[in-house]
Amino acid sequence: QVQLVESGGGLVQAGGSLRLSCAASGRTGAPATMGWFRQAPGKEREFATAITWSGGRTFYQDSVKGRFTISRDNTKNTVYLQMNSLKPEDTAVYYCAAADRYNSATMREAGYTYWGQGTQVTVSS
Numbered sequence: 001q002v003q004l005v006e007s008g009g010g011l012v013q014a015g016g017s018l019r020l021s022c023a024a025s026g027r028t029g030a031p032a033t034m035g036w037f038r039q040a041p042g043k044e045r046e047f048a049t050a051i052t053w054s055g056g057r058t059f060y061q062d063s064v065k066g067r068f069t070i071s072r073d074n075t076k077n078t079v080y081l082q083m084n085s086l087k088p089e090d091t092a093v094y095y096c097a098a099a100d101r102y103n104s105a106t107m108r109e110a111g112y113t114y115w116g117q118g119t120q121v122t123v124s125s
Contacts, residue, residue: 002026002114004096009119012086020081022096031098033106034079038092047107059106086123093118
């Protein structure tokens with residue numbers, strides 16, 4: 001079993017920045033892939049970004065490319081999401097997710113086994 005604990009959410013003005021962290025614990029070895037999904041009020045949860053653990057390959061949803069950066073710290077089993085140039089439409093609960101094995105569903109919820117509890121990000125206009 002893997003536990004994911006997110007931190008770093010909060011309230012920020014449009015154009016500002018936030019950094020989210022997600023620490024994975026409860027197993028030996030790192031997950032294959034870790035990602036961030038988000039769910040805005042009244043909408044379905046959607047993929048934001050992901051990173052493979054061994055090669056560091058990254059994936060981004062088009063709406064966050066150039067503004068969000070995902071990175072990982074192998075020594076801490078932690079993934080980070082640096083969010084710059086935030087927009088009101090980025091307001092959502094952000095969820096960290098981890099996959100046990102590499103799979104073709106990196107950008108879909110079905111590709112992930114473990115989920116964090118979510119952290120709120122609110123961007124005011």
